Amino acid sequence: MKIERIAQAGSLESCDILITVEPSKPKTGIHIHLESPAVKQFGDRIKSEITEVVKRLEIQNVKIIAIDKGSLEYCIKARTETALRRASGE
Amino acid sequence: MKFNTNTANRKIPTELHGRKLIPFSGKGKGPYRKRKYAPKIRKVSASDNKVLKSLRKAIKKSELTDGETISFHHHFRNGDFLLNIVCHEIAKMGLKDIRLVPSSIQGVHKEILPYLEKGIITSINCGTSGTIADAISHGKMEGLLTIRSHGGRARSIENGDVEIDVAFIASPTSDIYGNINGVYGEYACGSLGYAFPDAQFANHVIAVTNNLVPFPNTPISISQEHVDTVVELDKPIGDPSGIVSTTLRITRDPKGLKIARNCIEVLKASGLLKDGFSYQSGAGGTTLAATNYLREYMISKKIKGSFAMGGATKSLVKMLEDGLFKTILDVQSFDTYAVNSLLNNLNHIEIGASQYANPFTSGCVVNLLDTIILGGTEVDVNFNVNTSTESDGRIMWGMGGHQDTAEGAKLTIIAVPLLRGRIPIIVDDVISINSPGENIDVVVTERGMAINPNSPYYSILKRNKKLDIKSIDELKKIAEDLISGKPKKPKTTDRIVAMIEYRDGSVLDVIYQVED
Structure with a gap:
């Protein structure tokens, strides 16, 4: 899958996450900027959950901005996938 | 540094900042002084004038x-201006x-942060929230923060662990x-209960008011x-609308409402909920909702x-007005409705911090409580409750009367969600202990409740088929x-x-500076 435009999924409601996806140049890899109230306790885990979805969709280069409000794993994965699919023009 | 391990299984240094620490060894076993502390004797004669227009002159005189x-x-809570003005x-x-x-x-006291950094204020004794708590967590104060419960604070002042040189009393009318x-007065805050020990045991007392009236002012609280x-000040000492700003409104969150309903189910099952019942709750959104369900029942x-017992809120006052309780004992008024009730209702009584919760008196009111519903930031599998630190290790809150009421009440219920965002509330080990597990009877969450096997209410609650009872380990899982x-x-x-500190002055836990 290829990221062609900026897209979003999610919200800033409590227990949700707002994922913004932007295209990036070839060979720049996956970049994730994360803000979360639980960044110390769960920062690495949230990033790896996002990365997992990106890799599953076979995306090599993307910039992701994640503003977390205490979301759980299934929410993070669903929001990430939706944002990526919207950005790919599917 | 040498350490002792206390009965809550926490490592307590033998000495800290020159003070020898006594490790917590269970309720009712703490250090006990034989005599109360005595403040300095002062003498005011018929020709002396007590009123000054200048705070500076008053501080010099002290x-x-x-x-x-x-x-x-702190009866103005987040609307308090006097602490900032004096600092x-x-x-x-x-x-x-x-x-x-x-x-x-x-939170309103964030203005004093530069004074912590410059060594003007070097230690603090109290429950601390907001910016100042965060700064202390990051090591910005030279000395130590000593966190005490409301009863523990009264005890420390009365037994001389803390000698107050000058007490500043924000006085709505004097x-x-x-x-x-x-x-x-324009800036009425209701009960002045927490200031009673300060007035009685400080070596010098300065009342600061915006509403100076002729002698005698009645009713007399202090x-x-x-x-x-x-001191007659032009600037307001506080903003009464700030009183409610840090207490939560009644929750509308379905999780919170479910927890609140479950709390009342526990009360019903305990057998305590009958004529003559006595009750206190914290002022969090869930416990306020529980108070409303209690009212209906x-x-x-x-x-x-x-x-x-207050923290008196409008919900509680309405129950007094409707005859559901005979009396409210009020150490702190949480909204203007409660302030008006304290003024107008003969059965709404102001009490001081010692009468409320000081363990080293001839009996404080928490001893007579049937039930208290409290919150917490974390609870561990040994039922220890944390109210002061968040799971990232930072100090965020004080503890109010948590320890005091948890020890005093027959049935102590902790009402907490299982998760806050992604943060689990029931854990193996709390970051820091404010209320030891031996005082906690039931932990109620939205996905079931756990009863402390050591609680005297264990068997009666366990028998009740209506309650969704799990073990604390199951809840954690x-x-x-x-x-x-x-x-x-x-x-x-x-x-x-x-x-x-525990309310008796022994040490429950210590908190370390966080790393960034």
Whole structure:
């Protein structure tokens, strides 16, 4: 899958996450900027959950901005996938 | 540094900042002094004038010097201006190394942060929230934060563990001779209960008011023989609308409502909920909702309670007005409805911090409580409750009367969600302990409740088929499954920035500086 435009999924409601996806140049890899109230306790885990979805969709280069409000794993994965699919023009 | 392990299984240094620490060894077993502390004797004659227009002159008259201790009450909560005003004045006067002993530090007090960093304020004794708590967590204060419960604070002042050199009392109304109440004046805050020990045991007392009235001012909450100076200030001492700003409104969150309903189910099953019932709750959104469910149930079963204890809220006052409780005992008024009730209702009684919760008296009111519903930031599998630190290790809150009421009440219920965002609330080990597990009977969550096997109510509650009872370990496991694992432990340095006392003055826990 290829990221062609900026897209979003999610919200800033409590227990949700707002994922913004932007295209990036070839060979720049996956970049994730994360803000979360639980960044110390769960920062690495949230990033790896996002990365997992990106890799599953076979995306090599993307910039992701994640503003977390205490979301759980299934929410993070669903929001990430939706944002990526919207950005790919599917 | 040498350490002892206390009965809550926490490592307590033998000595900290020159003070020898006594490790917590279970309720009712703490250190006990034989005599109360006695403040300095002062003498005011018929020709003396107590009223000053200048705060600076009043501080000079008190002979406050470097290294001494000043105190405040927090009945204006997040609307308090006086603590900031006095600290600014002290800084301008060039004083330093001051120990601050307010009954609480709130978000509004962030203005004093530069004084912590410059060594003007070097230690604080109280529950602390907001910016100042965060700064202390990051090591920005030279000395130590000593966190005490409301009863523990009263005890420390009365037994001399804390000697107050000058008490500043924000006084909604005062006469020229220092008879003070909190119920009259433009800036009425209601009960002045937390300031009672300060007035009685400080070496010098300064009342600061915007509403100076002729002698005698009645009703008298704090009386003239304790008050040395009355300062009539132009700037307001506080904003009563700030009282409610830090207490939550009744929750509309379905999780919170479910927890609240479950709390009342526990009460019903305990057998305590009958005529003569006594009750206190915290002022969090869930416990406020529980109070409303309690109201409905008491009306439907025509139960008449004896007393309710404040933090007095509108919900509680309505129950008094409707005859569901005979009396409210009020150490702190949480909204203007409660302030008006304290003024107008003969059965709404102001009590001081010692009468409320001081363990070293001839009996405090918490001993007579049937039930208390409390919150917490974390609870561990040994039922220890944390109220002061978040799971990232930072100090965020004080503890109010948590320890006192949890020990005193027959049935202590902790009402908490299983998760806050992704943070699990029931854990293996709390970051820091405010209320030891031996005082906790039931932990109620939205996915079931756990009863402490050591609670005297264990068998009666366990028998009740309506209650969704699980073990505390099961609750912890449910949370871990939902969040797919455990959160990372916070990283701390080896520097101790805060200490949590039990209400008797022994030490429950210490808190380390967080690493960034």
